[in-house]
Amino acid sequence: MTPWKTELTPLSFLSRSAEVFPEKEALVYGDRSWTYAQLLAAAEERAHALRAAGIRPGDRVAYMLPNVPEMLISMYAVPLAGAVLVPVNTRLAPEEVRYICDHAQVSLLVVDTVHWPALTAVAPELETVRTIVLAEDPLHADQPVGRAHPAGTHVVTLEELLEGASADDSALVWAVDDEDATLSINYTSGTTGRPKGVEYSHRGAYLNSFSEIVHSGFGTDTAYLWTLPMFHCSGWCTGWAVAAAGGVQVCLREVRGPVIWDLIDRHGITHLNGAPTVVTTIMNAQEAHTLDHSLVVTTAAAPPSPAMLKRMNAMGFRIVHVYGLTETYGPYTVGQWQEEWAQLDDDARAAKQARQGVGMVTAERVRVVRTDTDGEELIDVPADASTMGEVVMRGNNVMKGYHRDPEATAKAFAGGWFHSGDLAVMHPDGYIELRDRAKDVVVSGGENISTIEVEQAISAHPDVLDVAVVGVPDAHWGERPKAFVVVADGAEITSEDILEFLRERLARYKNPRDVEFVPVLPKTSTGKIQKHGLREKEWSGHAARIQG
Amino acid sequence: MTPWKTELTPLSFLSRSAEVFPEKEALVYGDRSWTYAQLLAAAEERAHALRAAGIRPGDRVAYMLPNVPEMLISMYAVPLAGAVLVPVNTRLAPEEVRYICDHAQVSLLVVDTVHWPALTAVAPELETVRTIVLAEDPLHADQPVGRAHPAGTHVVTLEELLEGASADDSALVWAVDDEDATLSINYTSGTTGRPKGVEYSHRGAYLNSFSEIVHSGFGTDTAYLWTLPMFHCSGWCTGWAVAAAGGVQVCLREVRGPVIWDLIDRHGITHLNGAPTVVTTIMNAQEAHTLDHSLVVTTAAAPPSPAMLKRMNAMGFRIVHVYGLTETYGPYTVGQWQEEWAQLDDDARAAKQARQGVGMVTAERVRVVRTDTDGEELIDVPADASTMGEVVMRGNNVMKGYHRDPEATAKAFAGGWFHSGDLAVMHPDGYIELRDRAKDVVVSGGENISTIEVEQAISAHPDVLDVAVVGVPDAHWGERPKAFVVVADGAEITSEDILEFLRERLARYKNPRDVEFVPVLPKTSTGKIQKHGLREKEWSGHAARIQG
Structure with a gap:
């Protein structure tokens, strides 16, 4: 030794x-x-x-x-x-x-x-x-x-x-x-x-912990609330990172608004992590109130809407938007805040913050690529904010492989990079923006439509609390997007309002065929919307969906 | 790969x-x-x-x-x-x-x-x-x-x-x-x-940078002033750490008070590092004034005196005290602040802060040991704050070795740990406190006297600006400590004042034989007092100094 x-x-x-x-x-x-x-x-x-x-x-x-x-x-x-x-x-x-x-x-x-x-x-x-x-x-x-x-x-x-x-x-x-x-x-x-x-690996978890410390800002005075499931990505390594910093970790059995707010106030919580559903739960709780101290919310999967961001900032929350997968110890990229964003108007700033961002400090540069025909060479898409490609990552913040599954491991690491299965564009400033899971993309008249893009456009409507978009059968186009919308408490809104709202915000071919209002969206335990179920219902009786 | x-x-x-x-x-x-x-x-x-x-x-x-x-x-x-x-x-x-x-x-x-x-x-x-x-x-x-x-x-x-x-x-x-x-x-x-x-090594510098980030608290809003020589321990890896955090680094050619204060004000400096001489230079400058923002000063070699600490805290400085050697990429330990120290009175708190502390977050636990007769087994001294032993370290924050000098490398790593040559005690709370360089200890009547301990006792006097203690010949005891004192601007003070001040603070046998007032102490370019020169003068004409 x-x-x-x-x-x-x-x-x-x-x-x-x-x-x-x-x-x-x-x-x-x-x-x-x-x-x-x-x-x-x-x-x-x-x-x-x-x-x-x-x-x-x-x-x-x-x-x-x-x-x-x-x-x-x-x-x-x-x-x-x-x-x-x-x-x-x-x-x-x-x-x-x-x-x-x-x-x-x-x-x-x-x-x-x-x-x-x-x-x-x-x-x-x-x-x-x-x-x-x-x-x-x-x-x-x-x-x-x-x-x-x-x-x-x-x-x-x-x-x-x-x-x-x-x-x-x-x-x-x-x-x-x-x-x-x-x-x-x-x-x-x-x-x-x-x-x-x-x-x-031990090394990966150790190094990823330092990224969590740097990007969430953990220190000796951190009081961290466990709203992120510990079973999910080993709790993004946060159980290790907060201990490294010397902070305190507050457990809770169930992620419910009243309990969360009670703990926030009682322990002066400074940090919590979670999926958008956690953010929604916190903000919709009757107990929600302006904080007397700053609270960093590190959130993955999807960013809060501009209206939500504005409301949260005013209450004392600071949002750190991250992106990753189980295969990347949780977060791999962070929507690194830039000083000049403070000068933007709310919508423009929210659009910047909605992006998944750049590799964290212990991660390698994230890439958005297309794969050439032999499947080995990865070619970066132009950083034009519009060409879609697959997000690939490598290095110390990437898994060793799939346990007892060399075949799946080899496939995931084709070309020497981990293939996320997520489709994104690369912005000129080097920030990636997710457009879809490869399997969630809507193919309409030969055009790829990012359901995330449509969802973000709809969620910008102040009366929209939550939204999911899936492809549904269309006799002419093959597929067209359909939106499932949860309306904010007390708001009244029609399909026409939504479509009118989208008119100037979204290319016509991306507009949903119709909008269905639902009381709640089906989600996984980690807060991801279960689009599969929504799609099943719409496609029943139709031929199998054609994938681009 | x-x-x-x-x-x-x-x-x-x-x-x-x-x-x-x-x-x-x-x-x-x-x-x-x-x-x-x-x-x-x-x-x-x-x-x-x-x-x-x-x-x-x-x-x-x-x-x-x-x-x-x-x-x-x-x-x-x-x-x-x-x-x-x-x-x-x-x-x-x-x-x-x-x-x-x-x-x-x-x-x-x-x-x-x-x-x-x-x-x-x-x-x-x-x-x-x-x-x-x-x-x-x-x-x-x-x-x-x-x-x-x-x-x-x-x-x-x-x-x-x-x-x-x-x-x-x-x-x-x-x-x-x-x-x-x-x-x-x-x-x-x-x-x-x-x-x-x-x-x-690349790995050591990378990991040490994260310790600097965590313990000095570097972030995107850091404005770091280069008062620490970049040639010294590769600038403690700070040139890498601040870049990792995304802060700005401000260069200066010479460490002089007026320039430093101008840069602090002009760039809103949030962090600077340096030896005690840097701290003295800053505080003695005519331009010194209360800051309108907090400034972290990470300082090594010796901690500021209680009076200096109090004054600096009141002005907006926050002191992080670290200890290490060139062989440990600069800092290896940090005098990690403990919340309860805030309740202590100034002297007691300064005494806590004066200690060299605990291993940094990427370092291994620091040890204070004695070496058994065969030179290989390292035995921890009791954590009693009084038994002296040698400080030893190992792991990622320790050098690979001495270039082209396998013999010196092997000697430095005897028993699998790096031997610092520094003598310290271990406190019951796991903090080390340096007592001396092995070669600087004063052996008086068979007792080991830590010159650092005597220096700290003298520097607690409010009229003392700087002090160095060395062993000088004594007919009866073999050696006795002698103090060289720099008096604070405008203060008047006699040898008797100093000795009177020490009476209740230091065991009698540790008291200096005499006190000499000097305008300035000889220091190396990295701020260490050159005791060698002081000793030479005192020993000229005497037989070679007897080492315990």
Whole structure:
């Protein structure tokens, strides 16, 4: 071991902060709180308990919990035990959970008692899981929970698991031998096909944490609220980044407006992350009010509308817009703020902020490319803000590959770059702007129409709260866009109002064929609109949609 | 090349900022300024010019310039050309410069026209230097400069060098093949023996930059003033860190009070670094006044006195106290601020801040050790704030080794840790506090006396501006400390006042035998007190000093 190199790992962030800030608050949940020394001790107790339960280096350990302290602690405890963390989306169907556990060859599964009853049916079928650990949320002990032990499963409570900790006297080392080793496997939501297991390395998570620190501005006075699911992209590495900065992390079980506002006020929250649905939840809460301090909201998937941005800025929020995928540890690009944007009018400024931006400080330059015929050479599209191409990324903020899927990995890395499947344009200033998922693009009369572009145009209407656009069958054009619109509280608006509003804002061929008003849009647990369902309904009875 | 790893290099910071902030001010000197795009272009022009001048990958290129833009540009241009940068202290004697150029086998030397006349005598003797480039400071073109071309030397002006740039059409890549490759060689000041060439890697400089960003708090709105010599520890990596953050760097040729205050006011300086002598210069300037914004001063070597700290805080300065050596890319530890210190009285708080602190966020935990008899096992001293041991460090913020000196490297890394040669105690809270350089300790009646401890006790006196303590001969005790004191402007004070002041603050055996008042203390160009000279005078005519 050379004295001038330490393998990079986010484990070092907690071990340092536990030494430097032992008595400083690290973690809060309800009335309970943990100092950094206590958080470290909790991780060590669990690491010993996992080893006592037979977990060996490289074994996979799955956690299926909401944003409770146990889930945050797992980000340290599992790698500290030498194992690989598999965070599981709490909204998955039992069959999906089974698939992930089997595919990742999980040895031990920790599951929230609230989610356990649904899993009892598949539990006996799990191929590699030897131990199931039921973790009860002390703040929700009054909820109906299951503790069934189906035949053929070894089920223990978290308390029972932890009792084993003292039996393990092996040494725990807050360091790793190889920074390229796999830290966690995060399964994609898999809207089509089976979910894929995205492998994160210790090095990648360490470096990505510094991008989070720089771009969200984490510091010792940070109070971070966990509105982003921890199971999603390992919580974008934020559980590691905030600990590196020495801030405090506030857990919450459910992302509901009243709870969020209570925590914002009680803990002086300075930062929170989340999908647009989180932003909407916060802004639509009855409790919403002007802040007495600045709060940075780092948001992905889609930017807030100009009206929303204006309202949020006035209330004390500062929006950081980022873009990435599970395959890029969460955010890869950031809509880096430019001083001169302050001089723009609201709409122009919002248009700048709506773009996905540039590679973060530890990321490489993001590219928008077309692929030549042999599929290997990637050619940058002109930076003309109009030529669409695929977003590709590479480097330290890109996954190692898909777990046990060399074929999908090779395909994703064709030409030496990770292919996002997202279509974007490159602006002359080097900022990318997403136009669509490749599979969501509407092909109308041979023209590609970006549903995101149409959605943004509609969301600029002050009476529109939320909007989704999908391609629907059209006898003449093949497809035409259709808009599903959620109207803001108290507003009254017609289809004609929307179409009239679009007339000067959008090329005619991009205009929706019709507008349907809906009370709410179907979304995934991570806040992405489920266009698939909307499309299904519209296409039923028609021939299969023709893809450009 | 795997698509999920990019070799770490600070080159990426400028290439990213030139893309993200092309029109943002990156560098200022006098009335001239460079945007990030222009700074990148300047580095590329010089890299081409170096290649055209015959510089090949791995060649050493030395720069001996004050803190002018050309020196900052060299931090990017030289590695971009594939070469290794050797920054040379502008205050070295010609013979020392010759030694460094020969030892590092420098191919090309860039020297300020003001420093050139002194070098003309040794220039013909340089063993490996093929080209000497004279760089004239446009802001000081009126100064007497030399342009002599001694026989046997190839001397060109910077303008002539740059004319060659267009002749080189090789591709420049803002990336490296190996993050462990040597980026720069920084020669130690070498108070005893020959200077040693400290090798920095691309990876180390990259990671250290993030510690600078986190602990000094650099961001896009940073205006950094170059009061720290760029040749010293590659300017603590700050020239890379501020570019990563997207801030602006303000150059100045000489660290004088009026110029500094003018630049602070003119550019709204938010950050500056420097040795205590820089702090003294700033605070003693006639122009000193309360700031209208906060200014972070990151200072090394020794902390300001309690009285100075109090005065500076009241004026708007915020002090970050760091400690390190050339061998640790500059700072390795930081006196990390703790919230509860705000409740302490001035003296108690200053005592906390005076400590060297804890490892930075990208550094490993710092240790204070004694070495057992076989010299290999390092044993931590108790964290009792009184047992002295040697400060040792390791990991990514430690040099690769001494250039062409495997013996010194092996000795420095004995037991797998870098030996600083500094003596310290470990406090119960994990903060180290320096007590002395091993060679500066005073051995009196068999007791080790830390001269730093005595200096700090004396500097707490409100009428003391600066102080140095060395061991002087004592017939009875072998040695006793003697203090050399610089009195604050306008104050009147006697030896008896000082000794009376120390009575309750310092153990009797540590009290100086006598106090000598001097107008100024001899210091190195990096602000360290030259105790050697003070000691020489006192020991002349005595037998060699006995070392404990």
